[in-house]
Amino acid sequence: MSFHPKKLLLSSFLLVFIVLSLMGTACSSNRPDPIVSGTELSMFITTDIHYIADSVHDNGSAFQKYWKTGDGRQLNYIDEIVSAFGSKVEKEKPDILIVSGDLTTNGEKESHLALAKKFKEIEEASGTSIYVIPGNHDISNPWARGFKEDKKFKVPSVDSSEFKDIYKDFGFSEAISRDNYSLSYLAAPSEDVWLLMLDTCEYYLNDKTNTPVTNGELGENTLKWIEKCSKLAKEKNARIVTVMHHNLYNHSSRIHYGFTLDNHINVENTFRDNGLNLVFSGHLHIQDIKYKGEEENRIYDIASSSMVMYPFQYGVLDYSPESGFDYKTDRVDIENWARENGKTDENLLNFATYSEDFFTNASFAKAYNVVAETGLYSVIEAGYMAETMKLLNLNYFRGTTGLIKEQIENSSGYKLWIAADQVEALEAMRAYILSMIPHNDIDNNKLQIK
Known part of the structure; x- marks a missing residue:
């Protein structure tokens, strides 16, 4: 029997292709050795940075109007917030x-490049490994503006290929497997804990709709790839932490279309069948924990609040081989960072008060104007009524409405909102206010999974 070199080479190529296809696209370059089994692990989890580079704006009247009339994102101090958070990472070294x-406000290429540079500085200063996935604002965004x-x-915005290249050092080059149908990847920073980083966005529809599509889903091929990832993790006795931008469960009875995955039922079934019980998401900008299932088969979806609101x-997630996962939230100390770096801006030196006032004053004014325009109230x-809206919204975003539930329900403003069920002009805001009242006693800022 004779051997043909080209046929032998082709056969070898096909064998490698088949092996790689079983797990999607594998990538081994630049992958550091994983933290050895039995070692405790510390993780910081953040979302919705919405970074905008200084080069994209001049802080003029157009930009001032944009951030002041937005959804509460403190874009006027975005650089300082990210720098203060980076300083926290450098000190605590998760x-x-x-x-x-x-990651960006509206997918501006310059913002992506500037943020990736900041990530690189954080990694080098702290030794922390950074892992990212895209959100609905990040790729092929027709709303990218200067x-x-x-x-x-x-x-200019970026396409999916450019996104992957810009952030290649923050997850993609460390992946042990990549999905062929999205930017999803599997990383193994530890022998005990793996990260399933899922791309749930539908940016491929943006050109058709001329808008950054809010909805998200995981396709059937990606779900099959997830099953293979789970099987591999079980073979290696590794536990998976799942991360995605869109929510697995409804975190609000009022606001969920476009935020919860369109095919969340199929995704939940896949997660449950494959033992994926700890999910981190963002997108909604509130701090909220939802779960389904009995304790032995329960899936937790932790929606993290926005970094810049x-x-x-x-989030802080600690893993111990003995006790499992312990989750809690912490806050960026912008005031202390400002003092340490010699800042003289009074807003930065008193950022807790300044930012809370900005957030609550906007909530109060919006509610007051809507109520006053009806002409039905003194x-x-x-x-x-506006005070009730302000207090609820403040605690809703930080995940502490359970602490003020009794206070709210006994307030004059809340009773007026309850009685306004026939006032059409207040219908939308009334529904939003009622949706913020917690219906369980879960602590949205703390969780332990043994």
Whole structure:
């Protein structure tokens, strides 16, 4: 029997291709040795940074109007917030930092490049490994804009290939497997704990809709790949932490379309069948924990609040081989960072008060104006109702509405909202207010999984 060199080479190539296809696209370059089994692990988890580079705006009137009339993101101090968080990472040196999407305001290429540079500086200063996935704002975004004086203008965004290249050092090059149908990947920073980083976004629809599509899903091929990842993890006796931008469960009875995965039932079934019981998501900008199932088969979905909105929280996940996972939230100390770096801006030196006032004043004013415009309430009554909205919204975003539930339900403003069920002009805001009242006693800022 004779051997043909080209046929032998082709056969070898096909064998390698088949092996790689079983797990999607594998990648071994630049992958550091995993933390050895039996070692404790510390992780920071943040989301929705919505970074915008200084080069994209001049801090003029157009940019001022944009952030002041937005959803509460403190974009005017975005650089300082990210730097203060980076300083916290450098001091505490967690093993891992996870960022679950919406890295940029609207996918501006310059913002991606600037943020990746910051990530590199954080990694080098702390020794922390950073892992990212995209959010619905990050890729092929037709709303990518720059701001100059009183004008805004289009700026380049990035496609999925550019995104992967810009953030290649933050998860993609360390992946032990990549999904062939999305930017999802599997990473093994530890022999005990693996990260299933899932790309749930539908940016491929943006050109057709001329808008950054809010909805998300995981396709059937990706779900099959997830099954293979889970099987491999079980063979290696590793536990998987699942991370995605969109939510697995509804974290609000009012706001969930476009935030919870469109095919969340299929995804939940896949997760449950494969023992994926700890999920971190973002997108909604609130701190909230939801779960389903009996304790032995329960899946937790932890929606993390936005890094750049009051109260500037992030998650801390500690793993111990003996006790399992312990989760809590912490806050970025921007005031202390400002003092340490010689800042003289009074807003930064008193950032807790400044940012809370900005957030609550906006909530109060919006509610007061909506109520007053009906002409059905006195100034005092409108004030009571706006105060209820302000207090609820403040605690909703930091995951502490359970602590004020009794106070709210006994307030004059809340009773007026309850009685406003026939006022059509208040229907939407009333529904939002009622949706913020907790229906269980779960602590949204703390969780232990043994």
